[in-house]
Amino acid sequence: SQQGEEDPQALSIQEGENATMNCSYKTSINNLQWYRQNSGRGLVHLILIRSNEREKHSGRLRVTLDTSKKSSSLLITASRAADTASYFCATDAAQAGGTSYGKLTFGQGTILTVHP
Amino acid sequence: DAGITQSPRHKVTETGTPVTLRCHQTENHRYMYWYRQDPGHGLRLIHYSYGVKDTDKGEVSDGYSVSRSKTEDFLLTLESATSSQTSVYFCAIGLWRGYQETQYFGPGTRLLVL
Numbered sequence: 461s462q463q464g465e466e467d468p469q470a471l472s473i474q475e476g477e478n479a480t481m482n483c484s485y486k487t488s489i490n491n492l493q494w495y496r497q498n499s500g501r502g503l504v505h506l507i508l509i510r511s512n513e514r515e516k517h518s519g520r521l522r523v524t525l526d527t528s529k530k531s532s533s534l535l536i537t538a539s540r541a542a543d544t545a546s547y548f549c550a551t552d553a554a555q556a557g558g559t560s561y562g563k564l565t566f567g568q569g570t571i572l573t574v575h576p
Numbered sequence: 577d578a579g580i581t582q583s584p585r586h587k588v589t590e591t592g593t594p595v596t597l598r599c600h601q602t603e604n605h606r607y608m609y610w611y612r613q614d615p616g617h618g619l620r621l622i623h624y625s626y627g628v629k630d631t632d633k634g635e636v637s638d639g640y641s642v643s644r645s646k647t648e649d650f651l652l653t654l655e656s657a658t659s660s661q662t663s664v665y666f667c668a669i670g671l672w673r674g675y676q677e678t679q680y681f682g683p684g685t686r687l688l689v690l
Contacts (some may be wrong), residue, residue, distance in 0.1 A: 495679075502681035
């Protein structure tokens with residue numbers, strides 16, 4: 461079963477508004493990552509937050525992580541039409557006594573539409 | 577920028593035929609991954625490799641095999657294609673960013689099994 465569950469499944473906003481997407485997961489993690497996918501393309505890495513971090517910023521992106529609730533959120537501020545894409549969270553699960561080999565488990569994604 | 581290509585980019589095949597998809601990278605990255613992407617399922621890991629001839633199964637490996645005889649190439653084979661394997665297949669390589677692995681994705685292969 462999927463490690464990550466994302467909410468909402470779809471989000472429609474106007475340019476300039478903020479967009480918030482949420483992700484929940486089930487097991488202990490090394491880190492949580494967010495990826496973006498434009499229609500018909502491969503995924504592009506946006507930001508990584510480690511299990512011992514609570515918040516991270518990168519440009520207009522802000523990610524939070526609450527390991528007690530096993531949840532994360534991605535905030536895109538001052539959205540633009542070019543931000544229209546699908547956004548996925550992915551978790552690197554902690555492995556007892558070994559390496560995860562960087563394997564990721566992806567959520568089902570949030571489809572973001574930003575209207576000009 | 578990591579160089580990663582997938583071939584073919586599109587393929588139509590018939591049920592029961594074998595199909596091989598190729599992932600090629602140019603920078604000697606150790607970790608490589610094959611995913612499939614289907615509506616409602618996100619991306620699911622099929623197989624991964626942590627070195628030449630070192631591979632292991634992912635979440636949805638049934639009906640698939642892989643080989644990695646050279647660092648730069650990771651091949652995914654559908655031994656006898658079925659309609660349920662119609663999907664978009666993505667290859668990815670592992671990139672180290674600040675002591676953590678992230679993944680860099682190829683452009684994908686659209687496979688239709690009739």
